[in-house]
Amino acid sequence: MGFRDRGLEIKSQAQIDQMRVAGLLVGETLELLRAAAQPGVSTGRLDELAEANIRDHGGIPSFKGYSHPPFPASICASVNDEIVHGIPGERILVEGDIVSIDCGAIVDGWHGDAAITxxxxxxxxxxxELMRVTEEALWHGMCAARLGGRVTDISHAVEQHVRSQGSFGIIEDYTGHGIGSEMHMPPNVPNFGRAGRGPTLVQGLALAVEPMVTLGSKESDLLEDEWTVATVDGSFAAHFEHTFTLTEAGPWVLTAVDGGRSRLAELGIPYGGR
Known part of the structure; x- marks a missing residue:
């Protein structure tokens, strides 16, 4: 493992393979939670299911105890106007809600991080439509990444896709990030901006790309629990995220159950996974 270009962590192929183990566990956990997010289920119950699945498969929840104040749960569960970092608890999901579920796991010291709405x-x-646009923007961002390109090629592709689909707010205060032996590492990966800027995309760099999009304003507030971020205007928000890397063949989405093969094929992008 080496560090270059302003502190970026560049992994060996063996280390990327270890990240895939963590990423696959995250992807499988999110699919479990997707099925469980039904009317009458509490966000706390989703958290219980996530922690059990992660630990039962040899992982450690990345989020639990993270930062200050220590995050108290294994997932973030952000409902309706909550954008990110919602704390699971007694809230009961009802028909018509949307819930953004962010999940991270560590396996043998390597992290995976992904989110679905x-x-x-x-x-x-x-x-x-909000959910469709946000998820598509994530994939368009990853598909814009090329070895030798720059980080903001991803940012620009995310923004351009969202802007092309209608009038939505793109959250600017929270970004994607590098990932590997820690959950949050350089570089930041904004969801807006000009292409051709930032660190060079090289083999062995892993990034978590995570557009957050609203039906209204891009402005957000941090709530009194010191974690939950919500829209100022009360509009609904969606959040999708994947951890991915680039190989000589193309992108490899480490947190997608199929490695991203099917969605990349739909977009005409070669699959770079193993």
């Missing part, structure tokens, strides 16, 4: 029962067409 799930509609609870039937949601409005406007909210379905």
């Amino acid at each position: 799930v509609g609870v029962g039937e949601v409005t067409a406007e909210v379905r």
Whole structure:
């Protein structure tokens, strides 16, 4: 493992393979939670399911005890106007809610980090569109990454896709990040900006890309629990995230159960996984 270009952690192939183990556990945990996010289920129950699945498969929840004040749970569960870092608890999900579930796991010292937004029962067409645009922006961002390119090529692709789809707010105060032996590492990966800036994309660099998009304003507030971030105007927000890396063949989405093969194929991008 080496560090270059302003402190970036560059992994060997063997270390990327270890990250895939952690990433796959995160991806499988999120699929479990996607199915469980139904009317009548509490966000605390989703957290219990996540922690059990991670620990039962040899992992450690990345989020539990993280930072200050220590995050008290194994997932973030952000409902409706909550953008990110929602604390799971007694809140019961009801028909028409959306819940953004962010999940991280450590396996043998290596991290995976991903997020999905799930509609609870039937949601409005406007909210379905928000989720579609946000998830597509994530994939367009990863597909814009090329060896020798720059980090903001991803940022620009995320922004351009969102802007092309209608009037949405793109959260600017929270970004994607490098990931590997720690959950949050250089570089930051914004969800907006000009292409061609920032560190060079090289083999062995792993990034977590995570667009956060709202139906209204991009402005956000940190709530009194010192973790939950919500929209100022009360508009619904969606959040999707994957951890990915680049190989000579193309992107490898370490937190997608299939490595990203199917979505990359839909977008005409070669699959770079093993």
